[in-house]
Each structure stands twice: as structure tokens, then as C-alpha cells.
Amino acid sequence: MKLRLIILGLLLSCIFANAQQEAQYTQYMYNTGNINPAYAGSRGSLSGLIMHRTQWVGLDGAPVTNTAVISSPLGISQKFGLGVSVINDRLGPSDNNVLSVDLSYYVPTSENFKLAFGVKGTADMFKVDFTKVKLFNPNDGLNRENIDNRFSANIGAGLYWYSEKTYLGLSVPYILENNYYDNDIQYVASDRMHLHVMAGHVFNLGSETKFKPSVLSKVVQGAPLQVDLSANFLFFDKLTLGAAYRWSAAVSAMAGFQISDSWLIGYSYDRETTRLGNFNSGSHEVFLRYELFRKYDKVISPRFF
Numbered sequence: 001m002k003l004r005l006i007i008l009g010l011l012l013s014c015i016f017a018n019a020q021q022e023a024q025y026t027q028y029m030y031n032t033g034n035i036n037p038a039y040a041g042s043r044g045s046l047s048g049l050i051m052h053r054t055q056w057v058g059l060d061g062a063p064v065t066n067t068a069v070i071s072s073p074l075g076i077s078q079k080f081g082l083g084v085s086v087i088n089d090r091l092g093p094s095d096n097n098v099l100s101v102d103l104s105y106y107v108p109t110s111e112n113f114k115l116a117f118g119v120k121g122t123a124d125m126f127k128v129d130f131t132k133v134k135l136f137n138p139n140d141g142l143n144r145e146n147i148d149n150r151f152s153a154n155i156g157a158g159l160y161w162y163s164e165k166t167y168l169g170l171s172v173p174y175i176l177e178n179n180y181y182d183n184d185i186q187y188v189a190s191d192r193m194h195l196h197v198m199a200g201h202v203f204n205l206g207s208e209t210k211f212k213p214s215v216l217s218k219v220v221q222g223a224p225l226q227v228d229l230s231a232n233f234l235f236f237d238k239l240t241l242g243a244a245y246r247w248s249a250a251v252s253a254m255a256g257f258q259i260s261d262s263w264l265i266g267y268s269y270d271r272e273t274t275r276l277g278n279f280n281s282g283s284h285e286v287f288l289r290y291e292l293f294r295k296y297d298k299v300i301s302p303r304f305f
Contacts, residue, residue: 022173022194023065023089025053026244026252026268026285028216029230029305033071033083035196035216036171037102038118038160041073041081043291043303051287056272056280061092061132071102079106081116093132097125104160112163120156120173125149152178158196165202167305172196195219202304210234212304230254234304240266249274250283264289 025031031051032039049069056062071083083102088095104118128147158171172195200214216228225247232242232254240256250273256266270283 023053023067023087024055024063025051025065025067026228026246026270026283027051027254027266027287028198028228029200029214029232030256030264030266030287030289031067031069032160032169032198032305033069033102034067034085034087034100035173035198036118036158036160036169037083037100037120037156037173038104038116038158038169038171039081040071040083040102040104040118041078042104042106042114042116042160042162043071044073044078046070046072046292047289048291049287049289051285053283053285055270055283056276057282057284059276059280062280063089063091065089080104081106081118093129095127095129099123109161113166114162116160116162118158118160118171120158122154122156122174124152124154124178126152154178164303167198167200169196169198192220192222200305205233208236210304214305224248232304244268246270250277261293262291264291 023034025034028035031049047070049067051065051067053063053065055064066088067085069083069085071081074080074082081102081104083100083104085098085100085102087098087100089098090096100120100122102118102120104116106114106116109115126147127149130146154174154176156171156173156175158169158173160167160169162168172193175193177193196216196218198214198216200212203211205211210233212232212234214230214232218226226249227247228244229247230242230244230252232240234240238258240254240258242254244252244254246252250270252268252270254266254268256264258264266287268285270285271277272280272282
């Protein structure tokens with residue numbers, strides 16, 4: 001237990017001394033709007049998703065993230081898309097609540113492809129209860145006064161080029177680098193600008209099997225390049241099985257089931273490949289998605305992304 005507390009203390013020191021990081025997802029391909037606002041409305045129907053992630057199970061104060069998202073095209077022409085998301089992200093003594101609104105605009109680039117431009121507006125309520133922190137160095141200069149619902153606003157932007165089988169995205173969900181200070185104007189934390197690049201393609205491996213490799217790369221100042229590689233197979237338009245690798249960080253197994261045309265449920269399990277994996281039993285992520293189709297545009301085959 002003492003060793004776990006030491007590890008957690010080091011993690012918290014990194015977070016408060018360097019940056020407030022974005023919430024992390026293994027099944028980002030089902031929650032793309034969190035990364036790229038241009039994704040809003042791209043599925044062509046009213047879509048709602050709830051997701052729960054418990055990270056590093058068994059480690060005291062480990063991250064827990066809850067997400068709710070709703071997205072829909074707008075207007076008869078469906079050239080606009082709207083997305084709204086709410087995220088609660090908890091890590092040790094910190095509790096972060098984020099409300100985001102995404103607006104996208106679509107233009108056709110060919111018979112099969114569209115290019116979407118997206119903007120994101122975010123309201124953030126951040127609080128820290130330092131009474132929950134055991135300090136190993138009393139002279140570290142860390143603020144001892146609680147942060148109670150510190151408000152900040154941010155903006156983001158993205159591009160999303162896609163067809164029914166291919167997608168390529170580029171986005172910066174948070175452009176402004178907001179700083180957080182204590183009462184003595186001491187540096188505590190700062191939002192860092194994250195650049196996301198994502199791509200994927202669906203291959204037909206027969207009449208009943210589809211294969212989708214995908215990649216997500218995240219670049220942020222002061223941190224190593226993060227690359228997520230994933231491969232999913234869809235069988236009979238119902239069962240999804242896949243695996244993922246987060247470069248020098250974790251390996252994952254994923255599964256999903258299309259309960260009906262409207263309902264999709266999914267689960268993933270991550271196992272750390274770093275030394276941190278010796279002190280936790282992995283990470284779990286589960287989601288449920290619902291899509292409301294109109295009778296005249298109801299899909300026969302559920303889209304893979």
C-alpha cells in the first residue's frame with residue numbers, strides 16, 4: 001500500500017506541476033467527437049453514447065472517467081452537425097467537469113467523400129481537495145488551499161474527411177493554454193494544446209466479415225509522442241472483436257455487440273506494459289450507444305465507425 005501511495009503521489013506531482021491532461025479512451029473510435037468536433041453529425045442520425053472508464057484498478061485514487069455524448073445532423077440538407085458532451089474526470093483529489101458543444105459543417109469532395117469542418121466550445125469546472133493528498137515532501141511548494149470549481153473556457157477545431165469506409169482526421173480540441181494558480185500566484189497546472197491525427201479504413205474480407213485497422217496519434221508539448229494502434233473485426237454486422245496497442249504504454253482487448261440497428265454495447269480491457277502494471281490490475285472501459293433512425297434512412301448495415 002505504501003508503494004502504491006508513493007506511485008500515486010508521483011503521478012499527482014506530475015499532473016499538478018506540468019499539465020492537466022485530457023481524458024483518455026481506448027475505444028476512442030466510438031467517441032470521436034471528444035477528440036474531433038468535426039465528427040458531430042457525421043453518422044447521419046441522432047446518436048447518443050454513455051461511456052465509463054476505470055483506469056489502473058487497485059491503485060488508490062486512480063483515474064475514473066464518465067462521459068455522455070449526443071450528436072445529430074441539422075437541417076434537411078444535413079450540412080451541419082451538432083454535438084454536446086459532458087465529461088466527469090476524477091484523479092485522486094482532483095475532480096474535473098467539462099461541458100462541450102461541437103458544431104460542424106460538411107462539404108462533398110467527391111461522390112463518396114465529405115470534408116467536415118468543426119469548432120468546439122468548452123466550459124471547465126476544476127476542483128482539488130488537497131486534504132486527500134499525502135505529501136511526501138512538505139517543502140515542495142505545492143498549493144495547500146483547495147481549488148473549488150475553478151472555471152475556465154476553451155475553444156477547439158478539427159477537420160474530418162470521410163466516406164463509408166475511410167476516415168482521416170486532424171484536430172486540436174483545446175487551443176487555449178489556460179493556467180491555474182494558487183493564491184500566491186504560484187504555478188500549479190496548465191492546459192497544454194494536444195494535436196490529434198487519426199485515420200482508419202474498413203476492408204471487406206468476405207460477405208460477413210469486415211476488418212478495420214486504425215491509428216490515433218497525439219502530440220503535446222512536454223510529453224512523449226502517443227500512438228494508439230488498433231485492429232477490429234466485424235462479423236455478420238453484429239459482433240466486433242479487436243485488439244489495440246498504446247505505444248510503450250498498454251495493450252488492449254476490445255469487444256462489441258450490435259444488439260439491434262439502434263443499440264450497440266462495447267467493452268475493452270487494458271493492461272499496462274510499463275512498471276506501473278505491477279501495481280494495478282488493468283483498466284476497464286464500457287459504453288452503450290443508441291441511434292435513432294428515421295424510417296426512410298434506416299441503415300441495413302451498421303457503420304463501423
